[in-house]
Amino acid sequence: MRRLAVITAALVAVTLAPDALAGTSSRVQTVELIAVGDRLFAPPARVGRFTLAGVEWRGPGRVVFRTRSTAGDWSSWRVGAPEDEDGPDKGSREARSQQTVTKPGGPAWTKGNPWWVGPSVSIEARAVGEVSRIWAHLVWSPETKIPLRLPSAAEVPQVVPRLSWGADESIRRGPPSYAADARFSIVHHTAGRNDYTRSEAPAIVRAIQLYHVQGNGWNDIGYNFLVDRFGTVYEGRFGGIDRNVVGAHAQGFNTGSVGIALIGSYGNSQPSKAALDAVARIVAWRLDLAHVDPSSFLTFISGGSERYASGIPVVLNAVSGHRDTGFTECPGDALYSKLGALSAAARAVGLPKIFEPRAEVSGSAVRFRATLSPAQSWTVVVATAGGVEVARGSGDGSDVDWTWDSSGVSAGSFAWTISAGTARPATGVLRAGGAAPALAIEAASAQPEAISPNGDGQADSAVLTYRLTTSANVTVEIADSVGGVVATIIDRVWTGAGQHTVPIDGSGLADGRYGVVITARTADGTSTQSVVSLAVSRTLGAVTASPAVFSPNGDGRKDRLNLAFSLTVPADVRIRIERDGRWVASPFAGSFLSGPQRFVWDGTRVGGVLKDGEYEAVVEAQDASGGISYSVPFVSDTVPPRVRILPGMRLRVELSEPAALTLRIDGRAVRYDAKRAGIVRIPWDGPARRVR
Numbered sequence: 001m002r003r004l005a006v007i008t009a010a011l012v013a014v015t016l017a018p019d020a021l022a023g024t025s026s027r028v029q030t031v032e033l034i035a036v037g038d039r040l041f042a043p044p045a046r047v048g049r050f051t052l053a054g055v056e057w058r059g060p061g062r063v064v065f066r067t068r069s070t071a072g073d074w075s076s077w078r079v080g081a082p083e084d085e086d087g088p089d090k091g092s093r094e095a096r097s098q099q100t101v102t103k104p105g106g107p108a109w110t111k112g113n114p115w116w117v118g119p120s121v122s123i124e125a126r127a128v129g130e131v132s133r134i135w136a137h138l139v140w141s142p143e144t145k146i147p148l149r150l151p152s153a154a155e156v157p158q159v160v161p162r163l164s165w166g167a168d169e170s171i172r173r174g175p176p177s178y179a180a181d182a183r184f185s186i187v188h189h190t191a192g193r194n195d196y197t198r199s200e201a202p203a204i205v206r207a208i209q210l211y212h213v214q215g216n217g218w219n220d221i222g223y224n225f226l227v228d229r230f231g232t233v234y235e236g237r238f239g240g241i242d243r244n245v246v247g248a249h250a251q252g253f254n255t256g257s258v259g260i261a262l263i264g265s266y267g268n269s270q271p272s273k274a275a276l277d278a279v280a281r282i283v284a285w286r287l288d289l290a291h292v293d294p295s296s297f298l299t300f301i302s303g304g305s306e307r308y309a310s311g312i313p314v315v316l317n318a319v320s321g322h323r324d325t326g327f328t329e330c331p332g333d334a335l336y337s338k339l340g341a342l343s344a345a346a347r348a349v350g351l352p353k354i355f356e357p358r359a360e361v362s363g364s365a366v367r368f369r370a371t372l373s374p375a376q377s378w379t380v381v382v383a384t385a386g387g388v389e390v391a392r393g394s395g396d397g398s399d400v401d402w403t404w405d406s407s408g409v410s411a412g413s414f415a416w417t418i419s420a421g422t423a424r425p426a427t428g429v430l431r432a433g434g435a436a437p438a439l440a441i442e443a444a445s446a447q448p449e450a451i452s453p454n455g456d457g458q459a460d461s462a463v464l465t466y467r468l469t470t471s472a473n474v475t476v477e478i479a480d481s482v483g484g485v486v487a488t489i490i491d492r493v494w495t496g497a498g499q500h501t502v503p504i505d506g507s508g509l510a511d512g513r514y515g516v517v518i519t520a521r522t523a524d525g526t527s528t529q530s531v532v533s534l535a536v537s538r539t540l541g542a543v544t545a546s547p548a549v550f551s552p553n554g555d556g557r558k559d560r561l562n563l564a565f566s567l568t569v570p571a572d573v574r575i576r577i578e579r580d581g582r583w584v585a586s587p588f589a590g591s592f593l594s595g596p597q598r599f600v601w602d603g604t605r606v607g608g609v610l611k612d613g614e615y616e617a618v619v620e621a622q623d624a625s626g627g628i629s630y631s632v633p634f635v636s637d638t639v640p641p642r643v644r645i646l647p648g649m650r651l652r653v654e655l656s657e658p659a660a661l662t663l664r665i666d667g668r669a670v671r672y673d674a675k676r677a678g679i680v681r682i683p684w685d686g687p688a689r690r691v692r
Contacts, residue, residue: 029140053136054111055137188223188259222249223260229262317339371400462506479516566597585606659674663691
């Protein structure tokens with residue numbers, strides 16, 4: 001961290017002096033547009049010059065707008081392009097304070113994107129659908145020359161500091177908030193023109209800050225970094241480029257993400273190579289600070305957005321696009337299609353790297369693990385708080401895996417470091433040490449608790465899991481109901497402290513109840529045992545559920561779930577429905593004879609028709625020898641997708657969920673499979689007069 005502080009100081013040393021920016025006179029005008037014709041709105045009086053414009057409106061309709069340049073030419077009509085899921089996380093201090101700047105009549109306003117329009121003197125807006133009021137935010141942000149070649153260390157990309165691009169620190173509405181860690185990055189585009197000049201780019205960044213703060217009411221500019229088409233990277237939100245500053249760029253996903261916006265619109269226009277290279281460099285550096293693999297994926301719990309309710313787990317790539325977290329086209333199809341290659345490029349920048357370093361404490365055993373790119377020699381060092389080394393491990397390869405037995409040192413806090421060549425070291429702090437713990441076998445269990453080794457692919461084997469508090473000689477045996485050993489799985493193997501797993505193949509066992517006996521013995525002769533129950537039953541054959549997605553809404557299509565299974569002997573059968581391990585329905589309990597069986601369920605239950613979501617159907621069979629159960633997944637989907645055709649020059653459709661679309665365009669049927677929710681563009685050349 002000290003090295004980064006020196007680099008930051010060097011960057012500040014070459015920024016422009018404040019008086020060099022004194023002539024910029026950046027400002028924001030917020031004016032209400034009034035109706036002047038059929039669906040046409042304009043300012044009631046002459047407005048001052050501006051270079052960036054955006055609109056917001058009240059009502060469920062849409063708005064397009066155009067601007068007139070200082071040369072007197074009107075631009076083409078631009079879609080207001082709302083990005084409803086930009087903004088601070090719901091419930092955050094920033095989101096609460098944002099309400100103080102909403103327009104008269106309450107907060108039910110749709111905010112549009114800021115568009116860089118160049119020097120302009122007038123604006124007009126046209127309402128599409130139901131729109132009652134329109135406001136325009138007009139930002140004047142003239143060009144400013146800035147130093148583009150800044151000093152930096154090899155691993156830190158060149159970043160233009162806020163002072164250089166003219167950030168107005170006086171308008172910031174709150175101090176920065178910080179996340180505990182950075183887990184992934186989200187790529188955006190800002191919208192607006194792509195033909196801006198190199199000298200206009202910092203003025204665009206400054207204008208976006210003014211728009212986000214004084215137009216949207218946010219604390220500061222929403223993005224953590226911005227990149228122009230020439231490959232210049234700009235520091236975004238205040239708080240430190242190497243710190244986990246919480247932005248306002250992806251509602252519900254701001255905390256723990258790094259928001260990077262490419263200046264311009266990239267629906268059809270391809271981003272420049274210089275811009276993509278710059279994004280790859282900044283992603284590589286920021287994720288390497290957190291030791292995150294840019295090509296990996298993660299599960300993130302949503303903080304609440306229109307697409308994902310609060311508490312919903314969402315699988316994301318370490319380099320994701322804004323559309324992955326919300327109902328939006330951002331960052332545009334052309335840029336979004338580059339994210340896979342961009343993440344691979346970011347992974348290759350500045351090798352070698354250490355990914356996912358972690359220390360796992362189990363009793364006196366501390367296991368250190370990480371992944372290296374590329375494979376090389378590695379070292380793990382453990383030291384006291386005062387810097388005295390107490391343990392060291394080393395190895396070669398792409399996987400770091402070393403366990404430290406801390407029983408020989410006094411209990412306390414220890415600092416650990418994983419090093420590998422020139423890679424950025426990974427560090428952490430943990431508590432360990434103390435006298436060797438007493439021998440014990442903890443948390444012993446078998447999953448599943450009942451197996452059916454009949455070769456049908458369901459519950460044919462089990463996995464025994466247990467944890468040792470200290471190293472010991474371990475034996476694992478299978479005993480019958482009277483204590484006789486019928487199989488030995490592990491025979492006196494010296495095993496270290498920590499958690500262990502043992503596969504159990506029951507193909508040689510007859511149906512019945514058994515005990516899995518774990519015996520552990522230390523070198524001094526101390527021993528202990530733990531017994532885990534295991535049932536073997538071949539009564540129940542493979543369970544299947546069809547269709548995999550059923551829709552119990554009474555429309556005659558996929559209304560019923562078919563559960564098929566087989567029994568080798570007569571048995572009592574119970575069927576239950578679970579969601580996330582919770583029992584939500586009991587559609588059947590009764591007796592069946594041997595042979596193939598089938599049960600049909602219409603989705604009804606005591607609490608009403610099954611809600612939409614992912615479930616498991618559990619079939620449990622009980623006979624004289626015991627019980628056995630299998631679970632199979634299925635999905636309930638009763639709500640049809642919501643479809644809305646969007647206005648504009650391109651044929652676009654907004655969907656509430658992935659769906660197969662059939663459109664009739666000027667009498668011609670067109671089928672399109674939408675793989676994702678949100679706004680999708682329908683491939684259609686030429687004008688379309690009527691779309692259904």
